[in-house]
């Protein structure tokens with residue numbers, strides 16, 4: 001079914017954004033992407049979408065794009081995402097995540113764009129005392145990345161109060177996997193995410209995986225996370241957009257996770273199982289700033305959106321991540 005108007009996807013050349021572009025196109029939306037290609041790739045943008053190369057802080061470019069393409073909603077993925085880098089270079093994160101988002105939100109308001117979906121993060125919770133964590137529990141980020149995202153959530157709430165504008169802040173837990181049809185996946189070099197690192201090891205790009213911390217208060221002592229398949233996450237964005245349009249007076253903040261977690265060792269077991277390999281594991285100290293267990297209470301998203309996970313299975317997530325990693329290896333030769 002064709003939809004009225006165009007969705008602007010910022011960061012649509014990146015990992016999650018490129019999946020959202022596919023989900024929007026598959027749902028009948030027209031799509032324009034703004035991406036400065038710092039960590040994204042032009043080839044990752046489906047050719048049915050228009051790619052505008054530039055910065056979301058460039059007001060003339062953003063407002064011109066909104067006008068020329070008849071943009072009715074923004075999905076805002078553009079940002080900087082490396083937690084340790086945010087600790088060593090906080091001003092980069094407040095600039096590219098908070099200040100740039102302020103500029104983009106203002107461009108939307110000035111251009112009469114009334115719906116906004118924002119990539120937030122479980123990092124806004126910091127080290128939660130209660131797990132699974134619910135949206136109304138304390139937000140006490142422990143790094144500038146989490147703070148930079150929480151500040152954007154706060155701006156959105158104030159803007160939605162003052163203007164004819166509603167938003168959905170989606171707090172992602174651990175995003176992993178790749179498009180099941182093999183059209184896009186996680187492609188940035190220098191990955192820090194566990195499943196990406198493990199499939200890099202499985203395809204010979206690394207000789208081992210380091211396990212950060214074996215003394216957490218979890219069943220096997222390693223960190224537990226709620227891994228969500230990137231295609232399920234992209235689908236949640238399309239459903240959230242439908243809701244924002246259907247109920248213009250309401251905004252939402254929703255956890256995106258499956259509501260159950262896996263330990264680092266369980267993830268590595270899944271990778272061994274799927275690949276039929278025995279990837280070397282090296283036990284190491286905790287990584288600074290890591291929570292022991294981070295799992296979403298996903299009651300709110302299930303109650304709010306007609307969204308039901310389709311790929312809630314660790315082996316499926318690993319299989320899809322691995323298939324993409326193999327494709328990437330062929331592409332790069």
Ligand SMILES: NC(=O)c1ccc[n+]([C@@H]2O[C@H](COP(=O)([O-])OP(=O)(O)OC[C@H]3O[C@@H](n4cnc5c(N)ncnc54)[C@H](O)[C@@H]3O)[C@@H](O)[C@H]2O)c1
Nearest residue numbers: 011013014015016035036037038039040055056078079119
């Ligand atoms: N990957 C995760 O596990 C995860 C978890 C929680 C939240 N998020 C959030 O999801 C969003 C997307 O993350 P990702 O994993 O796809 O990262 P990514 O680095 O693959 O994608 C970010 C994209 O934004 C672009 N970009 C960055 N700054 C820009 C700017 N100022 N103007 C225009 N384009 C810009 C980059 O070139 C890239 O294509 C981010 O906002 C991130 O904070 C990611």
Ligand SMILES: O=c1ccn([C@@H]2O[C@H](COP(=O)(O)OP(=O)(O)O[C@H]3O[C@H](CO)[C@H](O)[C@H](O)[C@H]3O)[C@@H](O)[C@H]2O)c(=O)[nH]1
Nearest residue numbers: 121122123192193194197210211212223224225264287290
């Ligand atoms: O080589 C590795 C990489 C990770 N881990 C462990 O695996 C788990 C997951 O780590 P990731 O780096 O894959 O993900 P994080 O949970 O640290 O971070 C993710 O969730 C955060 C929210 O808390 C942010 O949103 C961030 O962008 C996103 O990558 C953690 O226990 C971590 O210590 C290892 O043992 N070895």
